[in-house]
Amino acid sequence: MDNTVVTLHGVNDLRMEKLPVPEVDRDEVLIRVTKVGLCGSDLCSVYKGTHGDLKIGLPCGMGHEAAGVVTKCGQDVTHVKPESAHRRLPDSVSDEEGAVVEPLAVAVHACRRAVVWAGCNVLVTGAGPIGLLCLSVAKALGATNILITGKESGHLPATANTSSDIKESRLTMAKQMGADHTLLATSGDAQSQAQQVQQIMGCQPDITMECSGTKAGLTLGIYVTKSGGKLVQVGVGPSEVTVPLTHAAVREVDILGVYRYVNCFPIAIDLLAKKLVDVKPLITHRFNFEEFQKAFDMFHSAEDGAVKCMISC
Numbered sequence: 001m002d003n004t005v006v007t008l009h010g011v012n013d014l015r016m017e018k019l020p021v022p023e024v025d026r027d028e029v030l031i032r033v034t035k036v037g038l039c040g041s042d043l044c045s046v047y048k049g050t051h052g053d054l055k056i057g058l059p060c061g062m063g064h065e066a067a068g069v070v071t072k073c074g075q076d077v078t079h080v081k082p083e084s085a086h087r088r089l090p091d092s093v094s095d096e097e098g099a100v101v102e103p104l105a106v107a108v109h110a111c112r113r114a115v116v117w118a119g120c121n122v123l124v125t126g127a128g129p130i131g132l133l134c135l136s137v138a139k140a141l142g143a144t145n146i147l148i149t150g151k152e153s154g155h156l157p158a159t160a161n162t163s164s165d166i167k168e169s170r171l172t173m174a175k176q177m178g179a180d181h182t183l184l185a186t187s188g189d190a191q192s193q194a195q196q197v198q199q200i201m202g203c204q205p206d207i208t209m210e211c212s213g214t215k216a217g218l219t220l221g222i223y224v225t226k227s228g229g230k231l232v233q234v235g236v237g238p239s240e241v242t243v244p245l246t247h248a249a250v251r252e253v254d255i256l257g258v259y260r261y262v263n264c265f266p267i268a269i270d271l272l273a274k275k276l277v278d279v280k281p282l283i284t285h286r287f288n289f290e291e292f293q294k295a296f297d298m299f300h301s302a303e304d305g306a307v308k309c310m311i312s313c
Ligand SMILES: [Zn+2]
Pocket: 039, 040, 041, 064, 065, 102, 103
């Protein structure tokens, strides 16, 4: 067995390296990773060297959305501890689906922060992987009126191919994943977009899940969310953003932050095992491990409507 990794050494400097296979301690297991999904945050790390307020320490091993097989157990290991960072996948959940558990846990946490209830009206801004997963989880929790917008992507650079075809294809996917309405918000200011959203949904959203990490998404959320409603900031954008905060304050729109998740992996796995959420449509592109650069580049350019790129190891 060997231990080949992809490591980031600087902006747009990914290298494939061979490292020694780690020894397992008495209470550790060795996992051979089989599937890794690429994340928008990986793009920020690779192409910008930062993610939100976080500066990426170098060199940095890539791949935090992973599934694999335990190949070696330390002598004291009898079961997976509840507080462990790892979870056992039931047989009904594939390794590919398993590699989506991490971002799905983000969506679970965001929906729990927002307290999505049966029959509530939800706006999701941003139809990237996290926006689409938030949509699916909100739906599973009983939201009956969900609109998702496909205007901005926080991670795509200005040069990326963000033609309306690509955005349209993401919105088509959103429909497949259960969106009641989609809106390609390409023109107009936030206030006129808010009117459009309200018109399509037939009401103001009780909850807005901001998944684009952009000023535009956040501003739209502030204007459109119902008084007394909640706006959950899921997308990670620039560290300082100017928004009409008073508009939220005087209407008692609660703005909630989300930082990854806590205790959400078991819930995410259950949602998959019980077929309450289907993440398979999300996986648009598959690559071999040696093609990691191609996978990153394709995801970065959003070519071919790449949403979730999955690497087999
Ligand atoms: Zn991620």
